[in-house]
Amino acid sequence: MAIDWSKIWKKYRGLWVALKGDEKTVIASGKTAKEAWEKAKKKGYEMPILTKMPARLIPYVGIFS
Numbered sequence: 001m002a003i004d005w006s007k008i009w010k011k012y013r014g015l016w017v018a019l020k021g022d023e024k025t026v027i028a029s030g031k032t033a034k035e036a037w038e039k040a041k042k043k044g045y046e047m048p049i050l051t052k053m054p055a056r057l058i059p060y061v062g063i064f065s
Helices: 006-012 033-042
Strands: 016-019 026-030 049-052
Touching: 006 026, 016 033, 026 033, 033 049
Parallel strands: none
Antiparallel strands: 016 026, 016 049
16 A cells, blocks of 8 residues: 655655654654764664655656556
């Protein structure tokens, strides 16, 4: 099942975010992955999930062969 990150994207677009294991809760954010990681570590999270929110959304249509 897909996770809806639209609310996260609106608030953190263009930034790196560190997420809890539920892949929905933002722990920390930063301009770089290292910054987001270090902020999450300071909050006590050993293995956050890191991802970068795109600055803008671009539609994509793929074809399966």
